[in-house]
Amino acid sequence: FRRLLNKELSQFAEGNPFGSQISEYICSTFLDPCSDQERNTFHESLASKGNETNRRRSSGSKHLADFDSCLKAGRKSECQGKSTATSFTTASLQWKRDLLGADLNSGVNMSLVRKLTSVGIGSESVPKYGAKPINNACLDEMLCDDILSKWGLDVFELAQRTKYPLTGVTYCIFRSRNLLEKFSIPPWNLIKYMMLVEEHYNSRVPYHNSIHAADVVQSTHVLLDAPALETVFHDIEILAVIFACAIHDVNHPGVTNQYLINTNDSLAILYNDSSVLENHHLAVAFTLLNQDGCDMFVNMNRKQRLSLRRMIIDMVLATDMSKHMGLLADLKTMVETKKVAGTGVLNLDNYTDRMQILQNLVHCADLSNPAKPLFLYQQWNHRIMEEFFFQGDLEKAAGLDISPMCDRETASNEKSQVSFIDFIVHPLWETWSELVHPDTQDILQLLEENREWYFDQIHNTSFLQESNKNNNDEEIPTAAHKSVEFQDSLDQLVTQQQHQQHAQLSE
Numbered sequence: 256f257r258r259l260l261n262k263e264l265s266q267f268a269e270g271n272p273f274g275s276q277i278s279e280y281i282c283s284t285f286l287d288p289c290s291d292q293e294r295n296t297f298h299e300s301l302a303s304k305g306n307e308t309n310r311r312r313s314s315g316s317k318h319l320a321d322f323d324s325c326l327k328a329g330r331k332s333e334c335q336g337k338s339t340a341t342s343f344t345t346a347s348l349q350w351k352r353d354l355l356g357a358d359l360n361s362g363v364n365m366s367l368v369r370k371l372t373s374v375g376i377g378s379e380s381v382p383k384y385g386a387k388p389i390n391n392a393c394l395d396e397m398l399c400d401d402i403l404s405k406w407g408l409d410v411f412e413l414a415q416r417t418k419y420p421l422t423g424v425t426y427c428i429f430r431s432r433n434l435l436e437k438f439s440i441p442p443w444n445l446i447k448y449m450m451l452v453e454e455h456y457n458s459r460v461p462y463h464n465s466i467h468a469a470d471v472v473q474s475t476h477v478l479l480d481a482p483a484l485e486t487v488f489h490d491i492e493i494l495a496v497i498f499a500c501a502i503h504d505v506n507h508p509g510v511t512n513q514y515l516i517n518t519n520d521s522l523a524i525l526y527n528d529s530s531v532l533e534n535h536h537l538a539v540a541f542t543l544l545n546q547d548g549c550d551m552f553v554n555m556n557r558k559q560r561l562s563l564r565r566m567i568i569d570m571v572l573a574t575d576m577s578k579h580m581g582l583l584a585d586l587k588t589m590v591e592t593k594k595v596a597g598t599g600v601l602n603l604d605n606y607t608d609r610m611q612i613l614q615n616l617v618h619c620a621d622l623s624n625p626a627k628p629l630f631l632y633q634q635w636n637h638r639i640m641e642e643f644f645f646q647g648d649l650e651k652a653a654g655l656d657i658s659p660m661c662d663r664e665t666a667s668n669e670k671s672q673v674s675f676i677d678f679i680v681h682p683l684w685e686t687w688s689e690l691v692h693p694d695t696q697d698i699l700q701l702l703e704e705n706r707e708w709y710f711d712q713i714h715n716t717s718f719l720q721e722s723n724k725n726n727n728d729e730e731i732p733t734a735a736h737k738s739v740e741f742q743d744s745l746d747q748l749v750t751q752q753q754h755q756q757h758a759q760l761s762e
Contacts, residue, residue: 279659283513284576284577384427387419388417403428406698407627408424419449422452426446429497440554443548449501455506460642461639463642470623471620481695484612492609500617502571505539505543509646512531518655533574582683586615589690590689601690622684684699
């Protein structure tokens with residue numbers, strides 16, 4: 256699968272500066288660098304083209320190969336009292352503090368974990384929806400069971416009506432699924448914990464904040480209701496997946512794993528460059544559970560707690576986007592197995608199979624923005640691009656190579672969205688819709704309509720009109736066709752693997 260995607264992206268990037276940047280972004284984000292030799296081959300093929308404009312380097316920046324020398328030079332300058340020369344790590348940290356209001360290098364310790372002091376807990380009745388409204392705003396039409404069970408909740412509007420949208424969504428879903436009763440969860444423990452989690456999401460981060468977490472929780476809630484999954488999961492697995500979605504990005508700094516690795520951040524050192532942020536989110540979430548009155552699992556026995564913790568860890572670590580191709584491969588294999596069985600019913604009688612489905616379900620929810628109503632998708636798109644550009648600004652100020660899609664001066668938003676859907680989102684959602692067919696067909700249709708809208712925007716820009724004169728506007732239609740070919744190739748590959756497995760069993 257990875258080789259196939261690399262091949263398609265390499266062809267897509269040939270002779271096309273925008274395609275090259277988009278391809279590099281997809282390759283660096285959605286392929287696991289630890290196990291992917293093809294990724295190195297892909298980057299080498301780009302470098303061999305000699306197109307310096309695609310490197311997006313700020314003038315005077317130094318390559319990461321000179322990491323140690325940059326540090327030494329910066330420290331030497333500081334010791335000599337030269338105020339104009341600062342090490343890039345110091346400059347980077349200052350940007351983090353100024354714009355995020357957080358010190359990423361503090362690690363997971365008690366100074367990071369704050370106590371909840373904004374409300375009095377336990378001294379009053381439990382709020383109907385788990386969170387209080389702002390200025391008596393109405394939450395009935397946002398958090399009632401009927402609305403929460405429908406695709407496309409306007410979480411931005413919800414965030415205008417309550418300070419704690421994630422708390423409200425999570426509490427109401429727990430209540431509607433009877434999880435409070437099934438696991439004897441004290442309502443105030445749940446509310447206090449979720450409010451504490453929500454306060455540890457950074458509201459200054461444009462995308463990876465508590466609003467995104469609320470959106471993923473609610474999307475997962477809807478996907479779990481697919482008829483094909485109705486009797487598949489145990490109650491504790493439902494509890495685990497909703498909890499995992501709620502905490503999956505807590506304390507996110509608004510930069511990528513690769514940025515933390517490149518800047519030698521203490522989190523990258525702590526987690527050995529492996530799923531750095533995902534490990535951090537888990538550590539923060541489980542640390543917060545230990546705060547007074549926050550242990551929502553206090554009445555579960557030891558065996559249940561260990562099982563729950565294992566599932567949560569497995570699901571949150573799988574939200575590392577570099578795991579995308581592995582998840583998609585597992586999902587496609589599951590779909591083909593279902594087809595071979597001929598029953599149309601999922602037979603998931605072991606933990607590994609059920610976990611693969613849950614990991615993919617969360618992955619779909621995490622990548623569901625392009626499949627939401629257009630007005631929501633546009634807001635999410637604006638937010639993620641602002642977060643990318645923020646990282647690019649950090650990298651530029653630090654003298655680092657600017658990551659793909661993070662340079663506000665060269666990134667092509669509309670083209671990146673079309674390619675993102677073609678190569679990543681659509682193959683994932685199409686495979687998921689096959690698994691739970693006929694459910695989610697309307698979601699897939701919405702995704703395709705949104706893709707066409709962004710495609711039309713490309714051709715409505717003056718830039719593309721100028722490109723048309725030079726016959727340089729073929730890359731996006733080609734990407735669309737390549738997406739279909741890519742999906743067909745994946746299906747053929749899985750089918751071949753299934754036939755080989757059955758042949759071996761027959762022998």
